[in-house]
Amino acid sequence: MPGRGLGMARVLANTGVARDTVVLTMAIDLPTQARPGQFAMVHPMRTDCLLARPFSILDHRDGELDILIKVAGKGSASMAVARPGDEMRLFGPLGQSFDAPRLLDGPSIFVAGGVGVVPLHWLARDLHSRGRSTPHCIFGGRTPADLPTAVLTQYEPGWELWVEDGATESLETGRVTHGLQRALEATPGAAVATCGPTPMMKAVAAICEEADAPLWVCLEEQMGCGAGVCRACVIPSASGDRMCTVCKEGPVFAVSDIQFGAAVAS
Amino acid sequence: MSQVSPDLSVQIGPVTFENPIFTASGTWGYGLEYTDIAPPGPLGGVVTKTLTMEPRLGNTQPRVREQPHGLLNSIGLENVGINAFLGEKLPRLRFLNASVIVSLAGRDEDEFATLIQRLAQFPGWAGVELNLSCPNVARGGLDFGQDPVRIERITALARAALPADRSLWVKLTPNVSSIGDLAKAAEQGGAHAVTCINTVLGVEVNLQERRPVFPRAVAGYSGPAILPIALAKVLETARAVSIPVVGVGGIGSIDDALAFFVVGASAVQVGTSLFPEPDLANRMVEQFSARLTELGAASPRELRWEGLAG
Numbered sequence: 403m404p405g406r407g408l409g410m411a412r413v414l415a416n417t418g419v420a421r422d423t424v425v426l427t428m429a430i431d432l433p434t435q436a437r438p439g440q441f442a443m444v445h446p447m448r449t450d451c452l453l454a455r456p457f458s459i460l461d462h463r464d465g466e467l468d469i470l471i472k473v474a475g476k477g478s479a480s481m482a483v484a485r486p487g488d489e490m491r492l493f494g495p496l497g498q499s500f501d502a503p504r505l506l507d508g509p510s511i512f513v514a515g516g517v518g519v520v521p522l523h524w525l526a527r528d529l530h531s532r533g534r535s536t537p538h539c540i541f542g543g544r545t546p547a548d549l550p551t552a553v554l555t556q557y558e559p560g561w562e563l564w565v566e567d568g569a570t571e572s573l574e575t576g577r578v579t580h581g582l583q584r585a586l587e588a589t590p591g592a593a594v595a596t597c598g599p600t601p602m603m604k605a606v607a608a609i610c611e612e613a614d615a616p617l618w619v620c621l622e623e624q625m626g627c628g629a630g631v632c633r634a635c636v637i638p639s640a641s642g643d644r645m646c647t648v649c650k651e652g653p654v655f656a657v658s659d660i661q662f663g664a665a666v667a668s
Numbered sequence: 669m670s671q672v673s674p675d676l677s678v679q680i681g682p683v684t685f686e687n688p689i690f691t692a693s694g695t696w697g698y699g700l701e702y703t704d705i706a707p708p709g710p711l712g713g714v715v716t717k718t719l720t721m722e723p724r725l726g727n728t729q730p731r732v733r734e735q736p737h738g739l740l741n742s743i744g745l746e747n748v749g750i751n752a753f754l755g756e757k758l759p760r761l762r763f764l765n766a767s768v769i770v771s772l773a774g775r776d777e778d779e780f781a782t783l784i785q786r787l788a789q790f791p792g793w794a795g796v797e798l799n800l801s802c803p804n805v806a807r808g809g810l811d812f813g814q815d816p817v818r819i820e821r822i823t824a825l826a827r828a829a830l831p832a833d834r835s836l837w838v839k840l841t842p843n844v845s846s847i848g849d850l851a852k853a854a855e856q857g858g859a860h861a862v863t864c865i866n867t868v869l870g871v872e873v874n875l876q877e878r879r880p881v882f883p884r885a886v887a888g889y890s891g892p893a894i895l896p897i898a899l900a901k902v903l904e905t906a907r908a909v910s911i912p913v914v915g916v917g918g919i920g921s922i923d924d925a926l927a928f929f930v931v932g933a934s935a936v937q938v939g940t941s942l943f944p945e946p947d948l949a950n951r952m953v954e955q956f957s958a959r960l961t962e963l964g965a966a967s968p969r970e971l972r973w974e975g976l977a978g
């Protein structure tokens with residue numbers, strides 16, 4: 403809880419980065435530095451949106467914050483057309499970051515799908531630029547138009563890119579899980595982090611279980627408050643004797659700490 | 669010309685609260701979760717998440733679904749249990765000078781009194797609110813809350829167990845044909861106040877799968893959409909009883925809160941709107957006097973509609 407802030411954030415820039423996807427750069431005075439994996443609750447400031455929406459933090463500089471928004475409904479649609487000078491209520495940074503030494507020191511493999519790339523991209527850049535480790539990064543999108551290429555190239559070692567449809571020379575066709583299997587064979591003992599659609603993360607969990615690779619997941623759940631108060635976002639602990647809040651105890655969890663049923667890998 | 673600042677204090681049973689703005693049960697945790705941005709001390713009081721004898725894990729997902737102007741929830745009374753509250757939460761609330769109303773739910777009629785007896789051994793709370801109206805649990809809750817006879821009995825047992833210097837509130841459901849009858853039963857049983865309203869029953873449908881979205885089908889509807897419903901229920905209740913009515917439902921601004929005083933409320937609780945704006949109740953306390961003065965009222969009591977008695 404220490405170091406979060408609640409206040410109005412002013413849009414400084416809105417940059418299109420993929421189909422229906424923008425990066426908003428916002429001016430906000432936060433009492434602390436955010437870390438990769440943390441998110442902010444941002445209110446779209448329209449009366450038919452009661453709740454604020456959770457968005458992972460893509461980057462954080464002094465007094466400035468970047469979030470990446472993919473249009474998914476009415477709130478994100480409004481936010482994606484925000485103009486410089488527009489204001490939105492922002493509460494953050496919230497939640498736990500990726501902080502397990504095993505993951506940060508490498509060797510590690512990051513598997514992202516869709517907007518799940520946001521926390522992992524920041525983490526990978528941060529680790530690489532500080533010389534701590536260089537994660538093998540794998541990203542999957544539906545088609546080439548869904549890849550936020552301008553963002554992904556900021557990670558110098560590069561992202562291995564997979565699309566389900568319309569692959570070109572530099573892209574592989576298929577699912578990120580194929581990339582993960584290959585990477586695990588090449589780097590036995592690697593730790594894995596994943597963020598993306600739940601079916602994808604469950605498939606990743608199944609592969610990691612099979613390969614005995616430690617896995618950290620960054621979960622998505624409908625949120626009311628973002629602060630552990632409303633108990634909307636809970637998931638059972640591994641032992642089932644308590645509920646863990648995705649917003650406060652997560653969104654990053656060691657998969658061994660929670661009940662995250664692994665799906666059959668495809 | 670000197671301006672006398674309005675008198676915001678409100679007396680409910682034996683307890684006088686500094687102002688009439690409270691947070692609603694289940695929407696501000698245990699009053700300790702936002703101390704960095706919204707301390708509980710300046711509020712009229714905090715109503716805790718409803719506590720039960722044993723900790724409860726609550727319902728399976730989904731637990732909340734946003735609607736265009738409201739929220740459906742099916743949390744299922746997840747809470748830490750009375751003992752953890754007394755051991756870990758209440759001492760901290762006391763340290764923060766918070767005025768605390770402890771919301772309680774028993775599994776049967778006697779358990780409400782048992783919970784109060786447990787509570788009575790500890791200092792640091794101003795009163796209890798009996799949750800006789802939760803729609804999201806299999807037993808208790810609405811089962812008790814729709815029957816005036818049981819409401820009166822539970823209230824009387826609770827009153828007998830309650831230390832004389834504490835306040836007894838009974839929270840009512842709007843999901844009945846006459847909330848006035850429920851309120852009279854609570855008054856008869858010895859309640860110092862009735863809280864109106866708990867959530868309104870609501871259903872969201874998944875058309876593709878031809879089924880309700882929530883596993884229990886019905887969930888509790890709250891937020892701005894229910895403000896007019898809550899005002900109507902408070903009006904009806906204020907006409908039915910002479911004990912104070914605590915208004916809750918859909919409050920999102922100071923003027924929403926003041927509307928409740930017009931229809932007969934003596935205090936209000938802010939609920940769902942605290943999720944997007946956790947400091948909302950604190951800001952309302954700050955705005956209260958100035959807004960009353962603008963309206964030419966020396967106290968919230970002066971806002972009461974003259975036609976209410978009719």
Ligand SMILES: Cc1cc2nc3c(=O)[nH]c(=O)nc-3n(C[C@H](O)[C@H](O)[C@H](O)COP(=O)(O)OP(=O)(O)OC[C@H]3O[C@@H](n4cnc5c(N)ncnc54)[C@H](O)[C@@H]3O)c2cc1C
Nearest residue numbers: 455456457458471472474475476477478517622623624734
């Ligand atoms: C921890 C976390 C981090 C996220 N990070 C990003 C990000 O970096 N970029 C991004 O584009 N999106 C991100 N999302 C998803 C984003 O929150 C949803 O796309 C957004 O809430 C949709 O709101 P809407 O008004 O457009 O859609 P609507 O369908 O109108 O939303 C209705 C309600 O459902 C909720 N909701 C809808 N979809 C989701 C979802 N996938 N997850 C959680 N709640 C949802 C909304 O918050 C709202 O309360 C993240 C979600 C979580 C939980």
Ligand SMILES: Cc1cc2nc3c(=O)[nH]c(=O)nc-3n(C[C@H](O)[C@H](O)[C@H](O)COP(=O)(O)O)c2cc1C
Nearest residue numbers: 692693694718741799865866890891917918939940
């Ligand atoms: C997520 C959620 C949890 C709630 N939990 C409780 C509870 O534990 N006990 C209770 O008496 N009321 C509970 N309520 C009901 C509120 O206290 C309040 O009566 C209702 O939501 C109407 O007010 P509002 O529209 O301002 O939210 C809950 C409401 C919500 C939205």
Ligand code: FES
Nearest residue numbers: 626628632633649
């Ligand atoms: S969103 Fe409210 S507890 Fe997590």
